[in-house]
Amino acid sequence: MGQQVSAALAHPVRAALVELLRARGTVTSTEAARELGGSSGLHSFHLRQLARYGLVEPAPGRGRAKPWRLAGAPAEPPAPDLGALARGLEDESYQRWLGMRDEAPARWRRDDAFSQVVYLTPKEMADLAGAVRALVAGYRHREDRPGASPAGAGPVAVVARFFPLLNPGDEA
Known part of the structure; x- marks a missing residue:
């Protein structure tokens, strides 16, 4: 089983989920998607796979949300680069x-x-980055309260990247 656990944790999404669970204690697939990028369905699938290997388990929750928590002390996965993972999931x-x-x-x-x-x-x-975050924050409550969304609303990925275009040797 140890080899299977190592294989399960070798997947970058699963490693990132375990790291997120270590940091937060519990997480839903929707929260994972918000934090790591990608869809809640993608994270739900990988959380179920981690549960299959006994690494995570359902946690008590309220309403329709299905939180997960670490089931025990799994082997230390390599620390994932969450920024690179999020960008990869956005691109995918x-x-x-x-x-x-x-x-x-x-x-x-x-x-x-x-x-x-x-x-x-x-x-x-x-x-500018703060203004974009504030604008998007005005819609985030809809994820947790589906009744707050107007008819015809659906999930939309919002990706904004702000970075300077520096040349090697330029002053920052």
Whole structure:
């Protein structure tokens, strides 16, 4: 069984889930998706796989949410790079969207992805990132309270990356 546990933890999503559970104590697949990127379905699948190996177990919860917790002290997985994992899941989700966009209902075929280079100071970059976070935060309550969403609402990935375009040797 030890070899199977090691194989289970070798998967980057599962390793990230175990690390997240260590940090938080309990997590739902929706919370994992929000923290790590990707879909709640993806994280639900991997949480069930971890449960199959006895690494996680259902935790007491309220309502429809299904929280999970560590079942014991599993072997230490290598510390995952959560930032790289999140970016990889974002990219994978976006590629999946591009592959199925033509089959999506007409109301969802619009793709508002864009990229723009702007010239900012470090403070302006932080302020802009904060403004985007605040705007998105106005919609986050809908995930936990489905009745708060208007008719026709569905999950939408919101990805924003702010980083300076530095050349080697440039001053930051």
